[in-house]
Amino acid sequence: MSSEVTKLVAEQRTQFGKGAARKIRRAAKIPAVMYGHGTQPVHITLPGHEAMLALKHTNALLTLVIDGTEHMALAKDVQRDPIKPVIEHVDLVVVRKGEKVTVEVGVHVEGEAAAETVVTTVLTTLEVEVLATDIPESVTVDVEGAEAGTQVLAGQVSLPEGAELLTDPEALVVNITQQVTQEELDAELEEAEAEAGIEREESDEDAEAEGGDEAGTEGESAEGASSEGDSSEES
Template sequence: MATKSDNRLIAEKRTEFGKGAARRIRRDHKIPAVLYGHGTDPQHLTLPGHDTMLALKNPNAILTLVIDGDEQLALAKDVQRDAIKPVIDHVDLVIVKKGEKVTVDVAVHLEGEAGPETNVVLENNTLSIESDPMSIPESIVVSIEGLAAGSQILAKDVTLPAGSTLIADEDLLVVNVTAQVTAEELEAELESAEAEAGIEKDEPEAAEDGDAAESTEE
């Protein structure tokens, strides 16, 4: 069974391949997978469906695969999910060795509130970092508390968890804080855009004299 502490999965070796075999595996509520890396030949595996889905709720979870009684650490590099159903179609796994570092994309989580009358735009919702596989952070917390309009946070400004190293471009824009647009400014921008596009607004039609007179008589 998969647990939050070790994400232990019993994996079976596959001997059948192709779309038909993959469909049969999924009908049995299991997931086809391939394990590769460190110069070894790819291993085609079958993983338990429910336990694997639980383990992969954290996209950078380190899995302990039990294959023919032997344990192997692995990291999911590509998870193919069904476009409609909440199921996993296939998983690509890469072998992980203790003591080695791995490169992963970790979600950015904003904390706090920016200054008044500002808009906060998360320009990049993940950061690429290098980390020990046994201590990959679930998220990277970035504080926006009190930031004024015009403030920007670049990748190099982000404080990473201990043991992690930034792989992304140092000048990558992560957070952009802008001033809120007033209704008048928005209307002016809309009118300017319409004018550039050659769109003319229809003027409201004035009431005809006859209609006005008729209304007065009533």
């Protein structure tokens, strides 16, 4: 799915700094800066609610109306509050129709691999060069029925028409391995501990089990001695 262009009416601003930014956010707006193509950075204010909706997606493409003039820009960096659902600042790069841009596109894995396998996404994004108006939301890797030992490299991932992969084609994106049982994990752990000279402390359960075994052995010995005594008396 290509990027959808959202139109926002922005306002130029002349006040900067943390104090000015806090004032803008209190007014339910978002401070931003737009730059690119050799132009001087333009400091602007975005409408809070509309911008929040538009910036929910990565690589959001916007048409900004500033003083009646439209500018197409790509959201390059969105700074969010680590706790509150608030956008603190946005960096925007001016783009033009027909221009290609370099972006990170998310990797989406779909399908069910073969039974008793583990699917690991090694790379969660791929770097691609693509038309600014054709940026995909994500690229898909289908692992339906894939057996253990299957590996999907970056060069094997299908990209939208016209997109060029910039990530190393030999980079591992998805790895499918055989599921390991708990017994195998325990055996590997014991082997590693033995090689490292680590001795395990006896657990309460093991101590109880050993105590029960010793008690049983002692009981059996006592019973045996009693039987021998009885046999001597009878003789």
